[in-house]
Amino acid sequence: MKTIYSPTHLRHAGHWEVAGGTLVPGFEKPIRAEYVRSRAEAVGLGPILPPSSFTLDAALRVHAADYVEFLGKAWDMWAATGRHTTALPMTWPVKGLRNDRRPESIDALLGFYSLDAGAGFQAGTWDAIRSSYETALTAATLVKGGERAAFALCRPPGHHAGSAFCGGYCYINNAAVAAQWFLDQGAGRVAVLDVDYHHGNGTQEIFYGRSDVLVVNIHGDPATEYPFFLGYADETGAGAGEGFNLNLPLPWGTDWTDWGAALEAGCRRVADYAPDVVVVSLGVDTFERDPISHFRLTTADYPKIGARIEKLGLPTLFVMEGGYAVEEIGVNAVGVLEGFEGR
Numbered sequence: 001m002k003t004i005y006s007p008t009h010l011r012h013a014g015h016w017e018v019a020g021g022t023l024v025p026g027f028e029k030p031i032r033a034e035y036v037r038s039r040a041e042a043v044g045l046g047p048i049l050p051p052s053s054f055t056l057d058a059a060l061r062v063h064a065a066d067y068v069e070f071l072g073k074a075w076d077m078w079a080a081t082g083r084h085t086t087a088l089p090m091t092w093p094v095k096g097l098r099n100d101r102r103p104e105s106i107d108a109l110l111g112f113y114s115l116d117a118g119a120g121f122q123a124g125t126w127d128a129i130r131s132s133y134e135t136a137l138t139a140a141t142l143v144k145g146g147e148r149a150a151f152a153l154c155r156p157p158g159h160h161a162g163s164a165f166c167g168g169y170c171y172i173n174n175a176a177v178a179a180q181w182f183l184d185q186g187a188g189r190v191a192v193l194d195v196d197y198h199h200g201n202g203t204q205e206i207f208y209g210r211s212d213v214l215v216v217n218i219h220g221d222p223a224t225e226y227p228f229f230l231g232y233a234d235e236t237g238a239g240a241g242e243g244f245n246l247n248l249p250l251p252w253g254t255d256w257t258d259w260g261a262a263l264e265a266g267c268r269r270v271a272d273y274a275p276d277v278v279v280v281s282l283g284v285d286t287f288e289r290d291p292i293s294h295f296r297l298t299t300a301d302y303p304k305i306g307a308r309i310e311k312l313g314l315p316t317l318f319v320m321e322g323g324y325a326v327e328e329i330g331v332n333a334v335g336v337l338e339g340f341e342g343r
């Protein structure tokens with residue numbers, strides 16, 4: 001299958017994050033996408049092509065306009081205050097504070113539009129966000145044009161980004177953008193299957209009240225895992241969306257036995273839904289040696305994921321999300337795609 005990739009992601013670099021009470025170099029770093037690209041090349045997965053240009057219209061179908069505008073100007077506003085390190089929020093409008101009015105200062109805006117301090121801004125961040133978005137839409141265009149599958153090698157990832165917030169290394173929700181784009185291009189129903197270790201809270205929020213997008217998530221139980229405040233099994237959708245959200249939370253230490261069973265359950269729900277296209281939020285932080293996660297999938301398990309998804313027999317868009325064991329991220333992510341292709 002074809003891979004869409006842009007080196008523009010390299011400009012989103014040099015981040016720091018708070019982890020375990022200290023400031024550490026960000027886990028979501030440029031080398032991640034480079035390992036995946038070079039593995040796709042090494043195994044001859046298929047052509048690696050640059051994204052085409054897209055306006056922000058498709059982003060505005062799933063994100064609030066004021067939020068997207070903020071993404072585009074956050075770094076410049078921060079730099080205008082004389083600071084040149086990563087722009088990060090430090091204050092959030094939790095229950096009991098006012099979140100009904102958009103603030104004006106950059107420090108307030110960062111908190112207003114984020115769920116955590118995990119999606120900082122640097123000089124090249126907006127360009128990378130934009131090219132990640134274009135990467136997803138270009139790959140979606142291939143699938144719409146009749147390719148059985150395509151791989152959007154997105155960086156930064158997207159599935160934690162909601163309609164009006166960033167967080168968890170995510171800014172624009174690439175998978176949600178692609179799902180909505182398929183609908184706008186004439187699809188009747190789209191399924192999003194999120195196999196990243198972390199719950200895709202943004203994708204769930206965006207489609208929670210709707211029946212035209214089925215969202216299935218397999219992830220670390222939010223009782224003990226980020227993002228903590230969404231992702232429980234009793235979240236099944238609301239209103240017209242009731243029954244069109246499926247969460248399959250699993251405990252720390254889960255290996256292929258239970259993870260594979262959850263994938264089977266998720267795929268059956270997708271098959272019952274009979275969508276026109278499947279968007280896979282492809283994270284490989286389920287890996288046993290992932291530095292921030294607690295599942296125990298092995299390198300040999302990833303092709304099995306791809307093979308099961310292929311059995312759905314549906315046009316499939318793979319969108320890169322997480323995976324932080326950088327040495328193995330390429331073998332594992334491309335392993336899913338090789339398994340899909342039956343090789």
Ligand code: OKP
Pocket residue numbers: 018019020118157160168169196197198199226283285292321322323
């Ligand atoms: C993004 B994606 C690590 C804390 C975890 C956020 C994790 C975001 C994961 N010290 N912080 O779902 O892979």
Ligand code: ZN
Pocket residue numbers: 196197198283285321322323
């Ligand atoms: Zn993740």
